[in-house]
Ligand code: GDP
């Protein structure tokens with residue numbers, strides 16, 4: 010891969026946010042043939058093929074699924090590079106039709122062609138719920154001892170499985186992507202971000218180059234979604250508030266496609282629902298920013314680096330109606346609204362935005378989003394012991 014060196018960054022305490030990086034070549038060649046003039050001036054970095062491969066070997070890819078079409082899921086699985094460990098967390102229906110059983114069969118069959126084990130687990134698997142209970146993390150389970158609904162909850166379960174499998178990195182890829190080639194690209198970009206990072210606490214977020222839409226009789230390649238426009242504007246405003254310099258650095262406030270070093274993932278507080286991606290940025294700012302509480306020497310040494318990479322493939326996923334764009338704006342902005350970091354001026358701006366959309370009434374405040382405590386609190390040994398009985402997790406737990 011040949012990727013632009015970030016031209017700018019913003020520092021917020023011990024958190025570094027790098028500017029958007031463009032991709033110049035998806036396959037940048039082998040290490041041995043790296044000696045091109047471009048590597049000398051470092052405007053463009055070559056991340057050799059071997060290095061991507063080494064990182065992908067240490068990466069788990071979590072694919073959250075809820076009642077998606079099997080053809081789409083299969084396309085996504087086909088795009089995941091061979092060295093990665095694939096973990097499918099499904100919350101698909103079990104009655105009246107057991108869609109999960111059909112998924113499981115189809116994925117098992119597919120993985121025979123790949124000669125790769127794909128881990129498939131249902132979010133409501135009683136053993137999974139029990140593992141969280143035994144590990145001392147009851148917040149994520151409901152009255153019947155099962156993991157709660159939601160993509161974020163599926164992501165959390167996925168992170169724990171990646172941790173048990175001994176992986177160093179964890180990436181998330183939605184299962185409703187139409188282009189297997191885009192999936193492959195995102196994962197190489199995750200690896201490229203980790204390859205350039207100097208910190209063990211790293212996050213890589215993908216900004217889509219474009220999102221094709223049918224407009225009249227042609228295709229139109231839109232650059233920014235409606236939700237991201239709002240989220241990015243407010244996040245940038247928040248960064249600018251503290252630095253005193255206006256910035257537009259943040260471009261990935263709602264990035265569903267992202268990856269984290271497992272060490273960092275274990276320290277994060279995840280929000281439920283659509284708030285999860287924005288909450289990650291806010292959580293990092295709260296923890297590493299030094300505005301709330303003091304920055305101890307360890308945090309300064311273990312600074313966090315956030316990379317934002319612009320993918321080349323257009324992003325096309327299943328159309329699920331526009332209704333939830335407003336939901337997404339509301340949950341993303343609510344997270345920012347309720348952060349102790351956010352000054353009155355920005356809170357007023359958020360209220361105006363949400364009230365003008367009619368999602369928050371004139372005298373209402375946006376609802377507080379539920380957030381989960383850091384996963385580092387989970388007693389790993391008890392969590393793992395509770396999953397030992399699972400007959401489909403042998404390879405993962407044996408690792
Ligand atoms: P959007 O892409 O933001 O519009 O949201 P989607 O509805 O496409 O959801 C993103 C991904 O999460 C898709 O792959 C869904 O199948 C998956 N997903 C949605 N809800 C759940 C859930 O409750 N559990 C799990 N495991 N996955 C979910």
Ligand code: CO
Nearest residue numbers: 183185326327
């Ligand atoms: Co989607």
